[in-house]
Amino acid sequence: MDQDRQLRIGVDLGGTKIEGIVLTAAGEVAELVRRPTPSSSYDKVVAEICGLIRELQKGRRLKVGIGTPGALAAPSETIKNSNSTCLNGHPLKRDVEQQLGQAVRMENDANCFALSEAHYGAGRDCRSVFGVIIGTGTGGGFVVDGKLHTGPNRIAGEWGHNCIPANVRGSIDLDRKCYCGRLNCIETVLCGNGLRRTFAEAGGAELEAAEIARLAANGDEPAAACLTLYCRQLAQCVATIINMIDPEMVVFGGGLCNIEQIYQVVPTMLAEYVFTDNLLTRVSPPRFGDASGARGAACLWSLEE
Ligand SMILES: [Zn+2]
Structure with a gap:
């Protein structure tokens, strides 16, 4: 269990693909899964994200972060400004949490980029x-x-x-x-x-x-x-x-x-x-x-x- 605390799941929801990884404490990618992003419906996107996370969890309960195009509008927590337009207006975070039965964190992809480079990338020092x-x-x-x-x-x-x-x-x-x-x-x-x-x-x-x-x-x-x-x-x-x-x-x-x-x-x-x-x-x-x-x-x- 202690070992699992050193691992986190990160999901990048893109316009064409969904990429999920398990990241180690040292910043290494331990596992990687990619799937095409369903373009047709919001429900399919939610199902695909949750399926990919379950695949990475392998029965564990690792913490999950998700990067999305667009941002979560406050205070409704629905997606706004996304170029994947089937997401706009939907409470993606809440729906994923409900299906998974655990809290997730969600931020737009530019914020995820900055975090990645600040933690393990060009700005790590x-x-x-x-x-x-x-x-x-x-x-x-x-x-x-x-x-x-x-x-x-x-x-x-x-x-x-x-x-x-x-x-x-x-x-x-x-x-x-x-x-x-x-x-x-x-x-x-x-x-x-x-x-x-x-x-x-x-x-x-x-x-x-x-x-x-x-x-x-x-x-x-x-x-x-x-x-x-x-x-x-x-x-x-x-x-x-x-x-x-x-x-x-x-x-x-x-x-x-x-x-x-x-x-x-x-x-x-x-x-x-x-x-x-x-x-x-x-x-x-x-x-x-x-x-x-x-x-x-x-x-x-x-x-x-
Ligand atoms: Zn403008």
Whole structure:
């Protein structure tokens, strides 16, 4: 039984797959199970999650954390803002708990990413870690002393839905409507489609973000200019985060975090925008990448609990 206390189950509920792991105290994945996410109905998603957890439990009663797209709306505890739309409006946490007969913890995937990197990843030696997601969307999470910072609105870390600052809008006349209903949110500029759109608006072809980065690395001038602007926009927006909460580390995740130029230029650009002469905050790529969803979900429980 004592050995079981050192193990936690983490589940990452994604749009296409559900991944479940058993995580050891040392941060190693002892078991891993993957299943496709049923797209047709909410009830099937709940059944699939519970089936996967039972498979990992093997009759034990390990603690369970679940990472989801979207967030749990307070105070109703129903899922909101999820791009897996069949989840929205449903009390996923309560339904899983009822089927399993045990309490589970649930957080959005950006928060799980930040936890994973803060516990066992790039930020494992840091007291405070801000995880920045730049991918299909933008998101984030803030971990202090190993614990997620959460608030009454459950939106801590949602830097992507502030307005992009005017000084980094470039020559483009921005008028981008965000899915949240606001205009020119940071997400509309810094997500993958945002970079793609900036390049196209400057006269370039409709290319994926990774392709623009590849062209820039190979000396293509329009692509390089577009990527430099992107890095400047990223630096300005991350500087706002640093000025507010002063984390020891900013760790990037999401599809665009693989762009190497980010790590070459953003730290220097940050120094221009952050309110200090000697910037000590470190900027890092992630250690675990896509694996962080399930790992971070397991870290929603501490070993001492
Ligand atoms: Zn928005």
